[in-house]
Amino acid sequence: MTNYPVLLAGEWREADATGSFQAVDPCTGEAIDESYPVSSRADLEAAVNAAAGAAEALLDLDAGVRASFLDAYADRIDANADEIAERAHIETALPLSPRLRDVELPRTTGQLRQAAAAVREGTWAEVTIDTETNIRARLGPLGGAVAVFGPNNFPLAFNGISGGDFAAAIAAGNPVIAKAHSSHPGTSRLLAQEASAAVEETGLPPAMVQMLYRLSHEDGASLVSHPAIGATGYTGARSSGLTLKAAADGAGKPIYLELSSINPIFILPGALEARGEELVGEYVTSVLMGAGQFCTNPGITVLLKSEATSRFVVAATSGFEEAEPGYLLGERVVSGLGESVAALVASGAELLTGGNPVEGDGFRFQNTLLRISGADFVRQPEALQREAFGNAGLLIEAADEEELVAISGAFEGNLTGCIYSCSEGTDEALYEPIARNLRRQVGRLLNDKMPTGVAVSSAMNHGGPFPATGHPGFTAVGIPGSIRRFAVLECYDNVREERLPVELRNRNPGGGLFRRIDGCWSSEDVSCE
Amino acid sequence: MTNYPVLLAGEWREADATGSFQAVDPCTGEAIDESYPVSSRADLEAAVNAAAGAAEALLDLDAGVRASFLDAYADRIDANADEIAERAHIETALPLSPRLRDVELPRTTGQLRQAAAAVREGTWAEVTIDTETNIRARLGPLGGAVAVFGPNNFPLAFNGISGGDFAAAIAAGNPVIAKAHSSHPGTSRLLAQEASAAVEETGLPPAMVQMLYRLSHEDGASLVSHPAIGATGYTGARSSGLTLKAAADGAGKPIYLELSSINPIFILPGALEARGEELVGEYVTSVLMGAGQFCTNPGITVLLKSEATSRFVVAATSGFEEAEPGYLLGERVVSGLGESVAALVASGAELLTGGNPVEGDGFRFQNTLLRISGADFVRQPEALQREAFGNAGLLIEAADEEELVAISGAFEGNLTGCIYSCSEGTDEALYEPIARNLRRQVGRLLNDKMPTGVAVSSAMNHGGPFPATGHPGFTAVGIPGSIRRFAVLECYDNVREERLPVELRNRNPGGGLFRRIDGCWSSEDVSCE
Numbered sequence A, B: 001m002t003n004y005p006v007l008l009a010g011e012w013r014e015a016d017a018t019g020s021f022q023a024v025d026p027c028t029g030e031a032i033d034e035s036y037p038v039s040s041r042a043d044l045e046a047a048v049n050a051a052a053g054a055a056e057a058l059l060d061l062d063a064g065v066r067a068s069f070l071d072a073y074a075d076r077i078d079a080n081a082d083e084i085a086e087r088a089h090i091e092t093a094l095p096l097s098p099r100l101r102d103v104e105l106p107r108t109t110g111q112l113r114q115a116a117a118a119v120r121e122g123t124w125a126e127v128t129i130d131t132e133t134n135i136r137a138r139l140g141p142l143g144g145a146v147a148v149f150g151p152n153n154f155p156l157a158f159n160g161i162s163g164g165d166f167a168a169a170i171a172a173g174n175p176v177i178a179k180a181h182s183s184h185p186g187t188s189r190l191l192a193q194e195a196s197a198a199v200e201e202t203g204l205p206p207a208m209v210q211m212l213y214r215l216s217h218e219d220g221a222s223l224v225s226h227p228a229i230g231a232t233g234y235t236g237a238r239s240s241g242l243t244l245k246a247a248a249d250g251a252g253k254p255i256y257l258e259l260s261s262i263n264p265i266f267i268l269p270g271a272l273e274a275r276g277e278e279l280v281g282e283y284v285t286s287v288l289m290g291a292g293q294f295c296t297n298p299g300i301t302v303l304l305k306s307e308a309t310s311r312f313v314v315a316a317t318s319g320f321e322e323a324e325p326g327y328l329l330g331e332r333v334v335s336g337l338g339e340s341v342a343a344l345v346a347s348g349a350e351l352l353t354g355g356n357p358v359e360g361d362g363f364r365f366q367n368t369l370l371r372i373s374g375a376d377f378v379r380q381p382e383a384l385q386r387e388a389f390g391n392a393g394l395l396i397e398a399a400d401e402e403e404l405v406a407i408s409g410a411f412e413g414n415l416t417g418c419i420y421s422c423s424e425g426t427d428e429a430l431y432e433p434i435a436r437n438l439r440r441q442v443g444r445l446l447n448d449k450m451p452t453g454v455a456v457s458s459a460m461n462h463g464g465p466f467p468a469t470g471h472p473g474f475t476a477v478g479i480p481g482s483i484r485r486f487a488v489l490e491c492y493d494n495v496r497e498e499r500l501p502v503e504l505r506n507r508n509p510g511g512g513l514f515r516r517i518d519g520c521w522s523s524e525d526v527s528c529e
Helices: A041-058 A063-079 A081-092 A096-121 A164-171 A185-202 A217-224 A238-250 A269-292 A307-322 A331-346 A374-379 A401-408 A428-441 B041-058 B063-079 B081-092 B096-121 B164-171 B185-202 B217-224 B238-250 B269-292 B307-322 B331-346 B374-379 B401-408 B428-441
Strands: A006-008 A011-013 A017-021 A036-039 A128-130 A135-140 A145-149 A176-179 A209-212 A229-235 A255-258 A265-267 A300-304 A350-353 A368-373 A392-398 A414-420 A442-447 A488-493 A515-517 A520-522 B006-008 B011-013 B017-021 B036-039 B128-130 B135-140 B145-149 B176-179 B209-212 B229-235 B255-258 B265-267 B300-304 B350-353 B368-373 B392-398 B414-420 B442-447 B488-493 B515-517 B520-522
Touching: A006 A041, A006 A185, A041 A145, A041 A176, A041 A209, A041 A217, A041 A229, A063 A081, A063 A096, A063 A164, A063 A185, A081 A096, A081 A185, A096 A164, A145 A164, A145 A217, A164 A176, A164 A229, A176 A217, A185 A209, A217 A229, A217 A238, A229 A238, A238 A255, A238 B238, A265 A269, A269 A300, A269 A307, A269 A392, A269 A414, A300 A307, A300 A401, A307 A350, A307 A368, A307 A392, A331 A350, A331 A368, A331 A392, A368 A374, A374 A392, A374 A401, A392 A401, A401 A428, A414 A428, A428 A442, B006 B041, B006 B185, B036 B041, B041 B145, B041 B176, B041 B209, B041 B217, B041 B229, B063 B081, B063 B096, B063 B164, B063 B185, B081 B096, B081 B185, B096 B164, B145 B164, B145 B217, B164 B176, B164 B229, B176 B217, B185 B209, B217 B229, B217 B238, B229 B238, B238 B255, B265 B269, B269 B300, B269 B307, B269 B392, B269 B414, B300 B307, B300 B401, B307 B350, B307 B368, B307 B392, B331 B350, B331 B368, B331 B392, B368 B374, B374 B392, B374 B401, B392 B401, B401 B428, B414 B428, B428 B442
Parallel strands: A128 A515, A145 A176, A145 A229, A176 A209, A229 A255, A265 A300, A265 A414, A300 A392, A368 A392, A414 A442, A442 B488, A488 B442, B128 B515, B145 B176, B145 B229, B176 B209, B229 B255, B265 B300, B265 B414, B300 B392, B368 B392, B414 B442
Antiparallel strands: A006 A011, A006 A209, A017 A036, A128 A135, A135 A488, A350 A368, A515 A520, B006 B011, B006 B209, B017 B036, B128 B135, B135 B488, B350 B368, B515 B520
């Protein structure tokens, strides 16, 4: 089999390959009949250099060209939606509906279009003008490529070639070098074809969008620490992410990571009493959705020991048993889930149901529910908050309110934390200390709502304290926040007006741009005396 | 001699010391008759734990208390300005006027008051409300101390206990653990006394402000990577900063560094022709100001070979020879400057004047000017952009315009870059490519102005690409930018309104807070349907 070519320096060209690989159909466990290259260091160098040229060339183009590209790319994905979604379905076994075709794909094009709108609107750049000193600042491009490493679990909305980091990096004015995830190269290829066509159609510099299918670990580290790179966005497993982080940190290159999260849920007694059955349904649905392969999957749920809790446990166990286990993304997900469940059991967790791979073809694991006492959890919180990526959940039963609060203070950094409470106020005394503890440890604090939905909202935080991500001040989802990660702060001190970027000049470009002028947000011109 | 006590957990207490040290008067080279402790790991642990408690206690206080503290502290510094400035003068040999008493001290209190105003005004927190999804976000406190390491060269405006990082960290709602610089412990002590009194006077949690005088390198690394710390601000030498960065990065703790910068200046031919004499004066003043011990000191100046340039070189050499060398901050600054000058000469630079320590008492070095050809610079730009911290400058003479542009692309990350050009337009063709190159490498791009003045402006960027700082998106000077570094992104998803921080509720608190509501900056209430 011949390898598919890589998208490098504006053209599809044969990779300088050190090897090749095939994707695997998770439903059968069999290799898909297409071959993709593992790129060498030479491909990496070519990509980084071409991107630096594109970054330079982009300075001569109006920002509107980036916006046009993002819109055109979204249109092209829409026009080829069936083929792309179908291919993603084959490579990931995630359902077409409700999921790839009708949820994730529209979300992906929605993100691209929101990024386009943000480029046109311009507020993301936080233009700041101090008239007294004639100092002016904006966020501007990094001057080199953003390397984007996508994860296995969102082949469209987080794909290195089409996802949120991609959209944000382009919006901020940076070329992207996408590292496709090895589990869905065909999906990435179809997307990259549309991206490449949209680049050509809209006149972006050809090397603004490049894609390699796979790199050695060593070359991945070289990419994120390359002198000519701007920054990196990475979504994926913690161990690989930390290796890339060490390389980027050592070179002083920004890297934004989304690593792992167990997303604790607290169901307070009043809520359980008032709507226990409903909550069982929400819980089971959220944990098993997409076979549990969500970054915001609720891995740990904490309840106060009671009869209502016992009923919840019984009903949740039944719910897990009755649901058909979904397919997992790969063999490594199955074995990893088995290892995590075994480790939790070894740390004292009781297996309520599941615990083993499903026999037969393909990659499946039994829906798995575990339970542990609050006292046991508090004794070894590190071991017991090990992420079990997939269709598994751990329930913690606290002996009393004090223990419930103590548990809420024992988590490491997470993307989300959620508290269900009674709407009549009987849970307020517990809510307060638990919310305080969670607030420090999570990026997004929810009330009465499972965390698995991640709205692409300007106020979203899909981020959180380390080790959920690498920095607690940034979000990977939500515009304009996600764009600002891939920018530098450009200050102009006494620079002559005609030499300034248009948005820093006295006249408000387009007339509607919000700028911070002498401390106030305004869409007026700067008045010159 | 008994050691002075440290400010720990809200009281002045005897340090758990592993040693002691004395400051040295740079004018005489003699130790000052006061002894300060080197704190042990036990002091560090006590400080971090007390700070975590203060961070928690602060959640129960209105933001106005932080503002009152910052104002009260500024007032107390003003009331004791003569004593503080005089002490700083003794410990640093920096002039009282124009500098410590009439420039740096007012700048310091100005920064504290600007931070207080920013806390009251609130826009720094970037409140974002999405009414459709009912997701709301703001920047909030880190939940643990900010460790602030101040440098030797600004005993007031960058002091760990009173400088910009201190003001920003408190404004964002974080306790501070200041690590005073060992060269001016007495100044830091006087400031800390006022800070401590202001804490008590305004009712901040007592451990919001703590100060240790010195830590071992190992304990410094433990502090910035401590599980209970929030973040670190560091201004100082590159080698120590990189050691702290490695420790903080490894623990996933944010660290903001300001390390080193040679701040290239380009004087284009038209400008030199039109106002050569004036430029010599500006240049000599800027390089020798404060004996060259500014982060933004112009270390390298680039000119195009010509008769006007020859005149500039001769006049600058005379200017350096005629000016009395200032005192340097310490013996290590003298030896470090000597080493750097020797290394530049070894790399091919020609010594035009100076090059040796001044004989006699105290820490002085001859005003030192070096020159090298553009061709030699471009051959080994790394070696030749070695920072020579102190009263020294390197002139580069480019053979032609092409070489001038090539030089502008050879710098590593810097705080500032400056271009002097003719106002009649004859330099425009050269300006464009040089500005493009510098823009990528500097945080602040200046026209026709020396970089040594750093206005505390909302649009200021006192930051720049690595290795000038650790991240190209942040500034250490300028409000609100500097505050945002010490914050986490807090998202509230579907959280009941009465449980939200006041600034996230529907009603605009105070009525004038700018919030981004559904994408538009507004000071209105959120309308509820």
